[in-house]
Each structure stands twice: as C-alpha cells, then as structure tokens.
Amino acid sequence: MSFNIKYQIIFFLSVITLNIVSAQVQEDTIINIIPTLVPGITITEKAYQSGDLTMTQNQYKVMPASFQDPARILIKYPGFSTPNDGANAIIFRGMPPESARWQLFGADIVNPNHLSNAGTANDLATGNAGGVNALSGSVLDYYHFEANPADVSYADVMSGVSNMKMAPKIRPFVDLNLIGLEAGLGLSRGNKNVYASYRYSFVGLLDKLGVNFGNEKIGYQDLSLYADLIKNDHHSFKMFATLGNSSNIFTSVSDKGGLTSFKDMKNIIYKSEMALAGAQYTYEKANKYFQSTLVSSGRNDNRTVGFNPIYLDSIKLSWISNQDINNDISDRLLSWHNQYILVLNEKKLMLGVRSNLQQDRLASLGSEKMILSFYPYFQYQSNQTKKLKYNIGIGGFHDSRTKDVTLEPTLGVSYNLSDLITTSFNYRLSSYRDYTSSVETVQSFDRSRIKGHNLQIELKYLKKYTQIKAAVFLHRFSDMIPFKQDSSTMDEHFTSFNGSDFGYDQVFAAIIVNPIGTSNARVYGSELYLENTSFLNGNVLNYGVNVCVFDSKYNLANNSNNFFNGRYNFGYTSNVNISYTMDISKSVKNRKLIFSLSNHYRGAMREQSLNPISGNNISILYNTNSPYNKSFRPYQRLDFRIVYNNQKTGNKKSHRWSLDIQNLLNRENDGFRYYDPLLNSVLLQKQLGLVPVLSYRLEW
Numbered sequence: 001m002s003f004n005i006k007y008q009i010i011f012f013l014s015v016i017t018l019n020i021v022s023a024q025v026q027e028d029t030i031i032n033i034i035p036t037l038v039p040g041i042t043i044t045e046k047a048y049q050s051g052d053l054t055m056t057q058n059q060y061k062v063m064p065a066s067f068q069d070p071a072r073i074l075i076k077y078p079g080f081s082t083p084n085d086g087a088n089a090i091i092f093r094g095m096p097p098e099s100a101r102w103q104l105f106g107a108d109i110v111n112p113n114h115l116s117n118a119g120t121a122n123d124l125a126t127g128n129a130g131g132v133n134a135l136s137g138s139v140l141d142y143y144h145f146e147a148n149p150a151d152v153s154y155a156d157v158m159s160g161v162s163n164m165k166m167a168p169k170i171r172p173f174v175d176l177n178l179i180g181l182e183a184g185l186g187l188s189r190g191n192k193n194v195y196a197s198y199r200y201s202f203v204g205l206l207d208k209l210g211v212n213f214g215n216e217k218i219g220y221q222d223l224s225l226y227a228d229l230i231k232n233d234h235h236s237f238k239m240f241a242t243l244g245n246s247s248n249i250f251t252s253v254s255d256k257g258g259l260t261s262f263k264d265m266k267n268i269i270y271k272s273e274m275a276l277a278g279a280q281y282t283y284e285k286a287n288k289y290f291q292s293t294l295v296s297s298g299r300n301d302n303r304t305v306g307f308n309p310i311y312l313d314s315i316k317l318s319w320i321s322n323q324d325i326n327n328d329i330s331d332r333l334l335s336w337h338n339q340y341i342l343v344l345n346e347k348k349l350m351l352g353v354r355s356n357l358q359q360d361r362l363a364s365l366g367s368e369k370m371i372l373s374f375y376p377y378f379q380y381q382s383n384q385t386k387k388l389k390y391n392i393g394i395g396g397f398h399d400s401r402t403k404d405v406t407l408e409p410t411l412g413v414s415y416n417l418s419d420l421i422t423t424s425f426n427y428r429l430s431s432y433r434d435y436t437s438s439v440e441t442v443q444s445f446d447r448s449r450i451k452g453h454n455l456q457i458e459l460k461y462l463k464k465y466t467q468i469k470a471a472v473f474l475h476r477f478s479d480m481i482p483f484k485q486d487s488s489t490m491d492e493h494f495t496s497f498n499g500s501d502f503g504y505d506q507v508f509a510a511i512i513v514n515p516i517g518t519s520n521a522r523v524y525g526s527e528l529y530l531e532n533t534s535f536l537n538g539n540v541l542n543y544g545v546n547v548c549v550f551d552s553k554y555n556l557a558n559n560s561n562n563f564f565n566g567r568y569n570f571g572y573t574s575n576v577n578i579s580y581t582m583d584i585s586k587s588v589k590n591r592k593l594i595f596s597l598s599n600h601y602r603g604a605m606r607e608q609s610l611n612p613i614s615g616n617n618i619s620i621l622y623n624t625n626s627p628y629n630k631s632f633r634p635y636q637r638l639d640f641r642i643v644y645n646n647q648k649t650g651n652k653k654s655h656r657w658s659l660d661i662q663n664l665l666n667r668e669n670d671g672f673r674y675y676d677p678l679l680n681s682v683l684l685q686k687q688l689g690l691v692p693v694l695s696y697r698l699e700w
Helices: 005-015 059-064 070-076 206-209 310-313
Strands: 052-058 100-103 108-109 140-149 159-164 171-178 180-187 192-201 215-231 235-250 266-285 289-307 327-345 345-359 370-381 386-399 405-416 420-434 450-463 464-480 482-485 511-515 519-536 537-552 572-583 591-602 637-650 652-661 672-678 679-688 691-699
Touching: 005 386, 059 070, 059 140, 059 637, 070 140, 070 591, 100 511, 108 289, 108 327, 108 345, 206 679, 652 672
Parallel strands: 100 159
Antiparallel strands: 052 140, 100 108, 140 159, 171 180, 171 691, 180 192, 192 215, 215 235, 235 266, 266 289, 289 327, 327 345, 345 370, 370 386, 386 405, 405 420, 420 450, 450 464, 464 519, 482 511, 519 537, 537 572, 572 591, 591 637, 637 652, 652 691, 672 679
16 A cells, blocks of 8 residues: 555554454354343344344345445345445435445444445545445455444444444355456464455456446455454454555547547546554453454545547637546544443443544545544443333534534333234434535535434334334434525525535536535435245245335425425335245255345435536536426336355365346436536436346355
8 A cells, every 4th residue: 555544554553452352143143233142242133123234244145236245235125225336325214325334343434445436426436435345245244234213332323334344254265256356265273263355356347248337447456354363261352454446447539530428538547545454352251241443444535637638629618527626535544442231130231432533524624634533322221031121321422523512312112012023112312424525615614513313113023934024213403504605695405415515416616605504304204124934845935025115305494394305315215035045955965046036116316407508607507596306217126146056065165156137127227417518418327237247156
C-alpha cells in the first residue's frame, strides 16, 4: 500500500495489548450478535427477525446471485432492496443507502468494498457500498445486518449496520470462476488456527460472454489474514487483516466517427486502495464474559479524468460536470469496542463502551481534522426462561464535531402467548451523523446529529420447520438539515434524506447552499414473512415468501405537515425464494445437487425531472423547487443457482461445481437518467442484464 494507512496499522500493532475471542459457532448456526448467555456462555442461533438478518457461510455459498458477497443476498428479505445491480448498496425500508454502515467483529470500519463508484450515476466514490466486498465469503463466518430499532450496543445507527465476523478457521481451497481466482490456505496447531486467502479478479471474461460493462477494464484483488495467538478454556486473542485494491479504467474512443456519447471523449482512471487490521480478545468463565476489539481501517479513492486531445476543439462548453473533476477522497478510522456481560440467575447485565477516532471529511471540508466519538452503554435483561421477557438499556453518544451529548434509551418486551406464538415490542432512540456531502456544493456550517425514534411490534409463529412473522414499524427522524441556494426565494429539495448528493446525481457548477433550519422524515409500514422446510424422499425443499409495504417521506421544515415522497420510497418489496436439495450419494461418494431460485420485485425508484440544457443555462437541468414526482419502472430480478457437491466418504477433499445466474430473464431494469452534453439529450442508463458465473471449488 502506498499511503499512510500503513502507518496507522503499524502504530496499532505496536501498542496493542488488547483482547477478544469469538465464541465457537457451528457451521450451520445463525448468530445473535449480543450473546444469549447461560452458564458456560454460549452464543445461540437467531432466526430471521423483522429487520434483523444474520447469514452464515452456507447461505452465501448456496443462495443465488451472492457472488461470495453476503450483502447482495439482503434483497431476498422483506424491506431490503438495492438501487443498482452493479453494486451492493443497501436500501432498507426506503431509507437512503448512505444511512447504512459497516463493522467487523463489532468494531466500526470504513467502506470495505472494492469499486465504490460502481452503479452510480456520477461515477464517483461512495462511502457505503461498492461492486464487491473485499472480505470474501470464503473468509466470513457470518454477516449480520442490525436494523433499527437496534440493540443498545450499536451506536450511530439510522437504517442499520452490517457487522461481519471472519471465520475461526478455513480449509485449504482453490476457487476458479468467471469473475476471478481465489485460493486460501489454513493451518492448525492444537486448537489454534492461522490462514490466508488471496483473490484476483478477471471480470473481463464476462465481457467476452456478452455482459456489458461499458467497455471498461475492471479489476480488483485482496488478501485476508487471520491468526489465533492465544486460545484456551478462558482466554483467546486473535489478529486479522485485509488489504485490497481495485481499478476501473475507461479509454476514450480514438475515432471521431465512433463517438456515441460525451463520455467517449474521456480517459477515466479510477483506483482505490483499502486496508484494515485488528485484534480481538475474549475472556469467559462461568457467568462472566469480557470482549474487546480494536480495528484500524482506511481507504483512498482516486479518480482522474482527461479529454482525448483530438476532441478539445469539439468541446464548446463553458462548464464541466462533477464527473469531469479529479477526485481524491480518503477515509481513516480507528475503532475500539469493549463489552462486559455478567449473568446472575439467568438475568443479564451488559456494560460497554465504543470509541472512534475518524478523519471526517464532511466537517473538515478536505482537511485532515480528526473527530473523536464516545458511546458508553448499559443494558439489563430479565430472566430468559420466563414467559414475559424484557430488556432495558441506555447509551450516551458524544462526538467532538457537534459537541452534542445524546441519551439513547432502548426497550424490548416479548411475551409467549403459547409454545408456538410470541409477540414482541421494541423501541430505540438513536442518533446518526449527518452524511450529507457533495463535490459541487459549498457547505460551511455547524452540523447536528440526525435523531430517530424507531418502533417495531412483531408477532411470530415458530413450529419446527415453519416460520410465520408479521410486523408493523415506524421510524421518525428529526434534526435533518434542509438547504437552499442563496439566490432562491422558494423551497428547494436539498435534503440528506435523498442521499449524499441530495439526490442530484449531475450538478454542473458549484452551488452555494445554506441550511434553513431543520426538517423531519418518517417511514412506516408493515411486513409479512413465511418460510417452510419440507422433506420429500430424503430430499429437502425450502421455500419462503415475504412482502413489505412502507411509506418513506420527508418535509422541508419541522412544523410543516407537507410531506414529500423520498427518492427511495418504493412503496413495497416482495420476494419468493425456493431451494431444493437432492441427496444423490452412491456407495462411498457423498453427492448433493442443489437448485435455488429467487425473485425480487419492488416498486419504482423516484427521480426529479432532468432536462436538456439550453445554451449555458445550467440551472434548468433540475427543477430543485420540485419534489421527486417522476419514477422509473418497477424493479424485478429473477436469480438462479445450481450447485453440485461431491466428496468421498472419509476423505477431506471435496469438489463443488456451481452455475450462478443473476437476472435469469435478462430484464434490464432502469438504472438512472443522465444528461449527455454532446447529444444535448437526457438518456436512460439501463442496469446489468443476465450475468452468468460458472465456478469450480476444491477444498481439502
């Protein structure tokens, strides 16, 4: 790595005397991030709950269109969707993807994804998503999305947090597919494990199969490392790291006769580097559990643009867009999370503290100013063997940017109506950093934290192989900052609820905006989830159906009752998921054949009118006085996967062949509209069509 993340990691490794260990989890279990503790301290499986979702390795090895990236599977569950197939951005219940964050082993990290410009209309780096996760599914033990109302141990939560945990060990493997090559080596000594995994992409093979990436050269590589240094009955200490880089290079058309768009005149080079390293210590004995995690992470995203000299005479424009500006963005974060849990007579007390030191480019406007945040919390949980269970907690958030101190209470109550039926109530007051940013806007003001009341009531029926769950929810946000241009005399829809660039993907000149007080936003709705497993002649059929209906709106002033549709107010999401596992073992060979099919259907993403520019009158490109009153087509995607596993009895070596097809029906969903200066017209960019990935994996 050529930037100073190295020095953060060296500093971190030199001072670390910290602690944490992960509890052992069976391969097929789903983990509750906050352990359910009994004498001996065990972490137990937690089925899907409204909003919260945990996925193990088996799921993102089998479920279609995951591409070893568990974040891509979220859209198969109620309330989740994505704005574009080219990236793993998470939209939850109509809240902007910028409101979702990332953690590793429970500590905050910067955006861990390669190609963070993927799937965006302005081709600029985002702080929350990318083309593929740098932590491959081969090294992840589980992936958990903690949604609001979140547990009190989570801080800085608006829509939710993606928390990942690296596997305690891996088997040596080689995975060869049309996206790239991945290989890993794991070694064990006693109960201690160490492993390394390396991945190198060659996405260009998909282009030869007809998958259109816009004539761009795309590549990425990453290296993940893990080691147990201490591991005994009561203590464990592990260290881990992931390094990665990615690039996206577009070469201009060399023949004027071949021009089809304004972009064809440009040479664009996007490069990204990311690194993270950390350590985790755990002490557990009888009814006591202590855990401490320290992670240092950082990334650089650089994008340079140059016009091919042969077209300079053809460019008669007096302005350039934000897509034509060289961008160099860096993020740095040092995160420390400590947690202590005590169990007395099946009652649980939890104490913890989070502290982050982060370079905040929003507050510093390009400087290297560091922001310190501090979040202590406490929770009491009642006897878990009773019919009536409850937990109550409180946290306090302070950061050096806003100087605010926010008290954030939580309350959860559940009651077993019968052995099969449970009802629950959960509430959380949370706060979230103002993520508003834009390359083309001048923002010089003191920021406040977005506050949110989050409420959910759930009814669930669990009977062996059947789950039925229904929920209603409400998210009400305040202290959001709307903006207005200096020259405007009317209300304008510059609000962070529509995304980091206020929802305006194309801005062609610097805009000076000023805050005009505070505003509110609200999301409310309901969801239904059904999943069932059946056994047919020794084979397993699993199917699920779910739907979420919601309304996601914002206003432009605290006291206004005039609410407008948010950019991501789809109105509904719906899914059908089916998998069938056939046992076709013969004699000494264990063989399985798995078919998996899933369909995601949701309402349309909204947009403002985008107009051709007359002369140099760039102000008419968007009508910023207008709400998001236009919409794309509803989004639909059918994914398919077939997996064949083969392993000889008593032999560690296993073979897995798979064919993964994203968008089996080749439906090109609407992506975004953009203005092309060369053509002086507004064009619709479609999303990816059918994407096939054939893979072979050998483990031993």
